[in-house]
Amino acid sequence: MRLAELSTRSGVSTATIKYYLREGLLPPGHRVTATQAEYDETHLRRLRLVRALIQVGRVPIASAREVLTALEDDTLDHNSRLGTAVWALPHGPESAEEDADTQTARHTVDTLLDQPDWEHAREYGDDSPAYRMLVTAVGTLSRLGYPCAVEDLAPYARAGRQLAVADLDLIERYESPDEQLQAAVALTVLYEPVLLALRRIAQAEESNRRFGRGDSGQDDSGRGTEEE
Amino acid sequence: MRLAELSTRSGVSTATIKYYLREGLLPPGHRVTATQAEYDETHLRRLRLVRALIQVGRVPIASAREVLTALEDDTLDHNSRLGTAVWALPHGPESAEEDADTQTARHTVDTLLDQPDWEHAREYGDDSPAYRMLVTAVGTLSRLGYPCAVEDLAPYARAGRQLAVADLDLIERYESPDEQLQAAVALTVLYEPVLLALRRIAQAEESNRRFGRGDSGQDDSGRGTEEE
DNA sequence: CAATCATGGATAGCGACACTATCCAACGCT
DNA sequence: AGCGTTGGATAGTGTCGCTATCCATGATTG
Numbered sequence: 001m002r003l004a005e006l007s008t009r010s011g012v013s014t015a016t017i018k019y020y021l022r023e024g025l026l027p028p029g030h031r032v033t034a035t036q037a038e039y040d041e042t043h044l045r046r047l048r049l050v051r052a053l054i055q056v057g058r059v060p061i062a063s064a065r066e067v068l069t070a071l072e073d074d075t076l077d078h079n080s081r082l083g084t085a086v087w088a089l090p091h092g093p094e095s096a097e098e099d100a101d102t103q104t105a106r107h108t109v110d111t112l113l114d115q116p117d118w119e120h121a122r123e124y125g126d127d128s129p130a131y132r133m134l135v136t137a138v139g140t141l142s143r144l145g146y147p148c149a150v151e152d153l154a155p156y157a158r159a160g161r162q163l164a165v166a167d168l169d170l171i172e173r174y175e176s177p178d179e180q181l182q183a184a185v186a187l188t189v190l191y192e193p194v195l196l197a198l199r200r201i202a203q204a205e206e207s208n209r210r211f212g213r214g215d216s217g218q219d220d221s222g223r224g225t226e227e228e
Numbered sequence: 229m230r231l232a233e234l235s236t237r238s239g240v241s242t243a244t245i246k247y248y249l250r251e252g253l254l255p256p257g258h259r260v261t262a263t264q265a266e267y268d269e270t271h272l273r274r275l276r277l278v279r280a281l282i283q284v285g286r287v288p289i290a291s292a293r294e295v296l297t298a299l300e301d302d303t304l305d306h307n308s309r310l311g312t313a314v315w316a317l318p319h320g321p322e323s324a325e326e327d328a329d330t331q332t333a334r335h336t337v338d339t340l341l342d343q344p345d346w347e348h349a350r351e352y353g354d355d356s357p358a359y360r361m362l363v364t365a366v367g368t369l370s371r372l373g374y375p376c377a378v379e380d381l382a383p384y385a386r387a388g389r390q391l392a393v394a395d396l397d398l399i400e401r402y403e404s405p406d407e408q409l410q411a412a413v414a415l416t417v418l419y420e421p422v423l424l425a426l427r428r429i430a431q432a433e434e435s436n437r438r439f440g441r442g443d444s445g446q447d448d449s450g451r452g453t454e455e456e
Numbered sequence: 457c458a459a460t461c462a463t464g465g466a467t468a469g470c471g472a473c474a475c476t477a478t479c480c481a482a483c484g485c486t
Numbered sequence: 487a488g489c490g491t492t493g494g495a496t497a498g499t500g501t502c503g504c505t506a507t508c509c510a511t512g513a514t515t516g
Contacts, residue, residue, distance in 0.1 A: 003464065015505050018464070035511045036463055048372050054503085055321050056368045058286075061503070079439060086428065092421055093283050118433060130432075134425035140284045141418050144276050146398075146411065153426075155394035156419060159387045160426030164434040166383035167427075170374075172438070183374065188431065190369050191384060193320055195427075196420055197362035198381075198388030199395075200314065203416065204356075205346060206392040210400070211307060231493065243476050246493070257493095263482045264492055282474085289474070 003029070006039045010047045017047065024065050025050045049186060057189035063088050071181050078177045085185050091129035092136050105139035111150050112157060163195065231257070234267045238275045245275065252293050253278045277414060285417035291316050299409050306405045313413050319357035320364050333367035339378050340385060391423065 007014045020026040026047055029037030046068070053059040053067070066088035070081050109131070112118070141148040170187050174180045235242045248254040254274055257265030274296075281287040281295070294316035298309050337359070340346070369376040398415050402408045 002462090004462080013505075014464085016503085018466095019504060022465085033463095033512060035465080036513085045373070052368050052372055056365055058320075079435075082435065083432070086431070089428075091425075092286075113429070118429070128429070128432075130425040130428035133421050134429070137284055137418055137421040137425065140280050141414075141422075144280055144414055144418070145273070146414060146418070148422075152398065153422065155390065155397075156423050157426050157430075159391050159394075160423060160430040161434075162383065162390075163387050163427045164430035166387075167431055168434045168438055169383075170380065186369075186372055186374060188428070190365055190372070190374070192424055193361050193365040194369075194376075194381065195384050195388060195423075197319075197358040197365065198385050199391045199423075200317075200358035200416070201341070201346070201356070201362070202385075202388040202392035203314070203395055204311070204358075206389075206396045207307075207310065210396055230491090232491080241476080242493085244474085246495095247475060250494085261483060261492095263494080264484090 001039050001044075003037070003039065006043060006047065009044055010051070012047060012051060020047070020050060023061055025061065025068060049182065052186060053189055056193060057090075059090050059189060063090050067185055071185065078181070081181055082184050085181065086188060087129060089129065089185075089189065091133040094132055094136060099139075101143040102135060102139040104142060105135045105148070108138055108148060108150055108153070109135050112153050117157070117161065163191075167191065229267050229272075231265070231267065234271060234275065237272055238279070240275060240279060248275070248278060251289055253289065253296060277410065280414065281417055284421060285318075287318050287417060291318050295413055299413065306409070310409055310412050313409065314416060315357060317357065317413075317417065319361040322360055322364055327367075329371045330363060330367040332370060333363045333376070336366055336376060336378055336381070337362050340381050345385070345389065391419075395419065 001009070003014050003017060006012075007017055010017075012020075017026065021028060026043060029039040029043060032038045050064060050068070053064045054061065059067070067085045070076070070084035070088060073081060073084070076084065106126075110126075113131075138148045138153070167184075167187055171180055171183050174183050229237070231242050231245060234240075235245055238245075240248075245254065249256060254271060257267040257271060260266045278292060278296070281292045282289065287295070295313045298304070298312035298316060301309060301312070304312065334354075338354075341359075366376045366381070395412075395415055399408055399411050402411050
């Protein structure tokens with residue numbers, strides 16, 4: 001298929017596809033002549049993955065490239081590819097300074113991860129993106145005056161572990177290593193909005209349950225404030 | 229305190245503070261003369277909240293303004309303020325077209341939320357940001373070829389509910405309505421990275437557990453690929 | 457075989473966003 | 487009165503994710 005067809009089938013403009021090709025997010029098509037290339041289903045699939053990562057997962061282009069090149073880096077074994085790919089996924093602004101709150105946060109996180117539930121978590125080193133992200137977020141919380149002790153984090157940690165089990169269950173449905181890798185990345189990123197949305201819906205639900213479903217206009221709270 | 233002191237105490241440049249004042253993210257200080265204003269602790273606290281929302285929570289300025297104005301809109305009652313505030317929190321790109329995958333996704337989500345666990349979830353209408361976000365994400369997943377049936381979502385839904393309970397537990401620690409509101413927003417946004425980070429760490433852990441901690445370079449997978 | 461259209465590479469531009477730098481008149485301290 | 491500080495307004499900056507234009511080549515068709 002030609003670029004134009006790839007465009008119509010994916011719903012992505014040719015200009016954008018060319019941009020992705022330029023950026024190395026999409027492998028070049030099979031060159032059939034000096035100025036024309038042929039694309040196949042794998043390109044289409046890859047293109048959709050790229051769109052999903054960028055649009056839904058809010059992964060910046062540069063990170064997406066890293067993730068994708070890691071996925072098909074055949075100098076690495078299966079596990080390393082996955083590790084590298086997930087490693088490159090986005091992670092907050094990484095509080096620059098090493099202030100008191102960050103120190104405390106680091107200690108809290110370390111304590112949490114030293115619990116037996118997190119048998120091997122620390123083996124990845126304390127410089128994994130996820131670890132840093134966690135420290136930054138906890139630090140920010142305490143800087144805002146919201147205590148964030150180990151016992152406060154515990155329910156979230158428990159949820160995280162349950163989620164990981166669910167994730168891996170989904171990933172294990174796929175047989176081939178390649179499919180598993182793609183699935184791992186796609187599901188890691190794309191289930192994030194799913195989870196966060198469900199959490200917000202559940203929050204509204206739970207808030208309703210606790211703070212009473214009074215006749216105080218609860219049910220239409222905020223209606224009409226959305227901005228689209 | 230003067231703007232300059234607010235700046236040093238918060239670590240935010242005066243230029244940025246002025247920008248926030250202009251954008252209505254920060255209420256103006258008490259004007260002491262025609263050209264000078266006095267700020268107090270509430271401004272400092274608010275400023276830190278703004279920074280947290282924007283930097284850690286990745287909330288766009290415009291949304292942050294909506295959230296914050298809702299928090300102190302005293303024409304609304306407590307619950308309405310919270311609803312309005314959370315309503316304005318960011319939510320993905322909202323897949324424009326109403327294609328087949330989106331339809332299916334909507335149906336899946338509706339089925340999920342019609343279960344007894346989600347007693348009142350639907351009362352907020354199907355146009356809440358969280359609901360739309362969920363539909364978009366599920367639609368994207370199926371568009372990518374990842375089935376996303378009700379039973380696949382179930383573990384995530386369960387996690388979402390547990391998280392909501394934890395969230396509300398944290399929020400209920402605060403006595404005054406104002407504190408609860410601030411806490412609700414801050415915790416909703418700032419626990420997102422906490423949760424996502426914990427999930428990723430747990431994923432690595434679980435992946436290790438399942439795919440064997442072989443001597444195939446598992447432990448240093450991806451090490452050295454981070455980009456800071 | 458010439459006219460025409462499509463392809464795809466390169467380059468420059470755009471619009472949104474979150475600041476940031478520069479002015480400048482009013483303050484206010486000494 | 488002198489002079490640095492303050493804070494409001496305005497315009498500029500850098501980044502990011504595209505998007506529009508140009509153009510040589512190549513395919514297609516009468």
